[in-house]
Amino acid sequence: MPQRPSAPALRVAVVATTAAAAAALSVLPAATAAPAGTPAPAPAATVTRDVAPAATVLPTQAPHPAAVATTAAARAAAPAAQAAAARSSALATAMAQLGKPYRWGATGPSAFDCSGLVSYAYGKAGKDLPRTSRAQAQVGTKVAKSALKPGDLVFFYSPVSHVGIYIGGGRIVHASTSGQPVKISDIDRMPFNSARRI
Structure with missing residues (x-):
């Protein structure tokens, strides 16, 4: 028949069990509440240790080539998109001048000559162009008549x-x-010389 433990031995067992429970509870989240009537556990010893920075623990991964190509393409497309927006803005400004009178040497906003209208419209779009049509024919990129897009300059x-x-x-x-106002005309009514894209 097994012997019952003595009172001092029983106290030692209870103390050991309580300490083990306190240690187990110390690793639970702080939000976990102890049941009512449970004595507060003894504070657990604080353990400190050095932790390596994440950069040395997690492996670095190079960006996917497709992502790199997409980013490079987006950077290259940005200036082209800005130029297209400027051409569109300049065209809208020029169209808003329809009906205003022609006056040689005038650069707007109440009257224009041909190159004055172009320099005014592009100036409003943030692009400074030379004053005369002959000088304007030297800026930008040359384009064929068959490849014209809205906003291109036609000489x-x-x-x-x-x-x-x-x-x-x-x-x-x-x-x-x-004697004629700013107007819309057919491109073939005058002898075509060249075209430029700003």
Whole structure:
């Protein structure tokens, strides 16, 4: 028949069990509440240890080549998108001048000559262009007549002496000549010289 433990031995067992329970509870989240009537556990010893920085623990991973290519393409496309926006803005400004009178040497906003209209419209779009049509024919990128896009500059006569802004459909907006207002004309009504994209 097994012997019952003596009182001192029983006290030692209870103390050991309580200490083990306190140690177990010390690792639980602080939000876990102890049952009512349970004595507060003895404070657990604080353990400190050095932890390596995450950069040395987690392996570094190079970006995926497709992501790198996409980012590079986006960076390259940004200037092109800005230039397209400027052309669109300049065209809208020029179209808003329809009906205003032609006056040689005028740069707006109440009257224009051909290159004055172009420099005014592009100036409002944040692009500074030379004052004369002949000088404007040297800026930007040359484009073929068949590749014209809205906002491109179209030059006429040889040597260049007139300019308009292409609006699409074979037409330009321009300050044409004395006695006529800013208007829309067919591109083939004058001898085509060249075109430039700003």
